[in-house]
Amino acid sequence: MVQHLFSMNLKWSEGRNGTGNIIADNLKTKISIPREMKGPGIGTNPDEMLLGAAATCYLITLATLLENSKIAVLDLSMQAEGFVDVTNGVFTYEKIVHKPIIVVQDLSERQQKRIDRLAEKAEQSCMISKALKGNVQIECEVQIIQGSING
Incomplete structure (x- = not known):
C-alpha cells in the first residue's frame, strides 16, 4: 500500500469573526468566515476551499x-459553483456543480457521447468526489465545442 501524507499549519486569532492563516507546501493564504455568512471576508474560507478541492480534482481527472x-483537446476550462443552505442557523454544503467547457477539433455525435461519458466518469472517479459522496450532491453540466487549432 502506498500512502501520501498532506499537511497544513493553521493559526487563528480571536473568536468567530477573527482571521487566520494556512500554510502548506504550495498554499499560503489568510482565512476567515465569508461575508455571506456574516464574517469578515478576509482571504479564503472553508466553503471556497472545498469547492476548489472538488473542482481541481475533477478537472485534473477529466x-x-x-x-x-x-x-x-484544444482548450479545457471550467466554472464551478458551490451551494450552501442555511436553515435555522445550520449551514449545510448541499451541492457542487462542475461546468467544464471542452473544445475539440473534431466533434462527431459519437465523439460527443464519448466525451460526455468521460466527463461523468471523471466525477465518479475523482478522489474528492468520492470523499464527498453521500454528503454533497455533485452535478456536471458539460459543454463541448468544436473549435479549430487557430481559434
Missing part, C-alpha cells in the same frame, strides 16, 4: 481521462 482516451 484532463487525464481525455488524454488517455487520445481525444485531442
